[in-house]
Structures are given as C-alpha cells and as structure tokens.
Amino acid sequence: MAATTAAEPSGRTDKPPRWRALGVGLLVGAGLIFAGWIWWSDRRYKDATLEIEDQMARGRYSAACRNLEALLVRKADVNGRLRYLLGWCELARGHIEATEKAWASVVPGTEFSERAILGRMRLLQEDGRLAKAERLVSEAARDQRNNRTSLMVGLVPIMIDLGRLDEATELIEDRWEYLNALGQGALDPAIKLLLRHVELTTGAVAIDAVRTSLDEATKLAPDDDRVWLGRANLAIRTGDMRDAERWLDQCEKKRPDDRAVWRARLEWAMATDRIDAVERAMTHMPDVASLSADRHRINAWLAGHRGDFATERSELELLIAADPGDLSAFDRLIDLHKKGSQPALAAEVLQNRNAVRELLGRYMMLHGRKQPIRDAEELARIAEQLGRGFEARGFLTIAVFQEPGRKDLREKLRTFAAAPG
Secondary structure (H helix, E strand, C coil): CHHHHHHCCCCCCCCCCHHHHHHHHHHHHHHHHHHHHHHHHHHHHHHHHHHHHHHHHCCCHHHHHHHHHHHHHHCCCCCCHHHHHHHHHHHHCCCHHHHHHHHHCCCCCCCCHHHHHHHHHHHHHHCCCHHHHHHHHHHHHCCCCCCHHHHHHHHHHHHHHCCCHHHHHHHHHHHHHHHHHCCCCCCHHHHHHHHHHHHHHCCCCCHHHHHHHHHHHHHHCCCCHHHHHHHHHHHHHHCCHHHHHHHHHHHHHHCCCCHHHHHHHHHHHHHCCCHHHHHHHHHCCHHHHCCHHHHHHHHHHHHHHCCCHHHHHHHHHHHHHHCCCCHHHHHHHHHHHHHCCCHHHHHHHHHHHHHHHHHHHHHHHHHHCCCCCCCHHHHHHHHHHCCCHHHHHHHHHHHHHHCCCCHHHHHHHHHHHHCCC
C-alpha cells in the first residue's frame, strides 16, 4: 500500500511549462533590445551634439541651427541645453527675435534656464529697454523653480547705470549670503562679489561710463522710464538739479508709488534744500527711515534745516557711530562745534576724522592691489573699524578659510554671525 502511494503522481513538476520559458526568453530579449535602443539613441544624441558643437566652433551657425531644430523634434530637452544653444546660434546669425524665442522656451528651473533668462535680459539692456529687462528678471526670480539670488544679482550692472547703488549693494549682499550659506563664502565667485561691494560703497563708479551707457539707451528707447530714472540720478550726482527734477517728474507720473523713484526724489530734495519735498518723499519710503545710518542722516539734515542745531549735533554723533566712514558727517559736526564756540570739541572731532580718513586710505590701497586672500585679515579689521560690517564679515570669512586653525579669527567670525542685522 505504501509503495502504491509513493508511485501516485503528485500533480506538480519541477520543470516550467514551455510557454513560461518562452515568456521569460521574450522578456529578456525585449529588455536587451530596449537597452540596445537606449544605447543607440544616446550614442546618436551625443554624436549629434558633438557635431553641433563643432559647427558652432567653426562658425557654421546656420547648419548648427538646422541640426538643433531637428534634434529637438526627436529628443526631449530635459536640461534646456539644446534651446539655449539654439538661441546662441540665432544670436550669432543676427536673428534677435529667434534668439529671444529660443531662450524664452527654456523651462524654468532647468540647468540652462538661468543663463537663458540673463541672456534675454542682456538683449533688452543692449536695446535700451531697461524697464523691461528689470521686470523680466524680477518676475523670473519670483518663480520658485529658479534661484532668486543668482538671477537678481545679474541686475547689478543695470542698477549701477540707473544710479540705484543702494539696491545694487543689497543684491550683492543677498547673493553672497546665499553662497556663504552653502560654505562657498571664501571661494572666487563670493570674493568677486565682495570686491564689487567695496567699489560701490566707496563711490568708485565711473561717471563717464554711466553717462555713455545712458546716452545710448536714450537713443534706443527714449520712452523707457527706467532710463529716465538713470538720467535723473546722474543729474543729481553731477549737480544739474533742474534736469534731475524734470526727469523725476516724468518718472513719478509713470510710477507714482515706486520706491526707486522716491529714493531719487529724496536725494534731490536734500541736495536742493527742500524740506517739504524731503518729508513728502519719506512718506513713500518708510523702510529707509528704519535703517540706522539713513535715519540719523535724514534726521540730522532736517534738524539742521529747521535750525535745531542741538538735535542736529546729536543725530550726527549717532550717524558717526552707525557709519564711522561718513566723512561729511564729521565735517558738519566740526563746523557746528566751531559755530558753537567749542574749539576743543571741534579739534577732537577733527582728530577722529583724520584717523578715519587714514583708515579709508589704507583700506582703498589694499583693495586696489587686488590681493583679497593675502590681505583678508587686515581688510576685515579695517572694515570693522569703519563700520562696514558686511565687508568685515566677508573678509573675515576668507581669512578663516585660509587659516582654519586660528581660534581668534573663528571666534571673531562667530561674533559677527551672531550680531543682529
């Protein structure tokens, strides 16, 4: 009985049916075919891009455009590179509209989108359309797929031409802070930003170059209100207050609530001794009054023009404490002490002023020799003495990077990082 039971079939087999083996074979074969197709497609794409790059290097932009357009039909432009290259080829051919179209089609947030956006900005800038260039970058920066600080810092050259130096420095600071948060505050891109910041905050902007740029923009886009603003700020800096007022009036009609316009209006009002215009400008830009040095500078100016010299002296002292490098504040305070028959105080302030001027001279000498890595520690020390906190922290970051074993530098940097503002 046991033998019979052992001989009975179990209904199972250790060998797979032929259809199952065939299915596995088909799947394996299909996988190999698909992998081969992927390899072939990738190889074909790489060959095509190498050919396009060779055509561009040889100046054969028309052929490169045709090949790029053909490649875009059969290949998804995942990182935006193909459309970016297409824009460059069209630009080389002098086809500005086609360039704009290609770059505008690069998907935001992809690898080449930032370059495409800034390329479009430069096209607008070269055509004198500064208002549209600013709007393009500002709107792109609000798209969370893009890197805001990287895009906005691209506006710095335009802001310089427009005389909006306070905004230019803010953009530089924002970008440096972003890089520093990534641990890149002592690398070359951040160092270049820091040096540019020094140039802007020490008034080292070439007036003739700005005038030439604005003259060209005026010819190309006479109705651009940002060009008007640039001309207004240039007129203020060169002392042509009547021309500045004319341009500001036009700007205000176009943008009655624009902060940049009212900042320029404030500067014009202070330069022309217009108390009413200063007070009116301040109602449109309360954020300026919240900034320590600006607040004391404006308060001192208002007090002096109202004849309240005691308040003016007090505000000037606060201004010097907030911005020790403001030599004009020292000069006015010296004058007030002399008029108040206080020669000893005037002499003390003069001595302090001369010390600050000497520090500024040393600071600019070090900056001028363009060796920020070697001079970082001294630049940081002088920047701190001059009340230039951002620059002090920037140069100190470089110094710590170069000498990480210096506990004194690291502690100083931690103190700066912990300080408010």
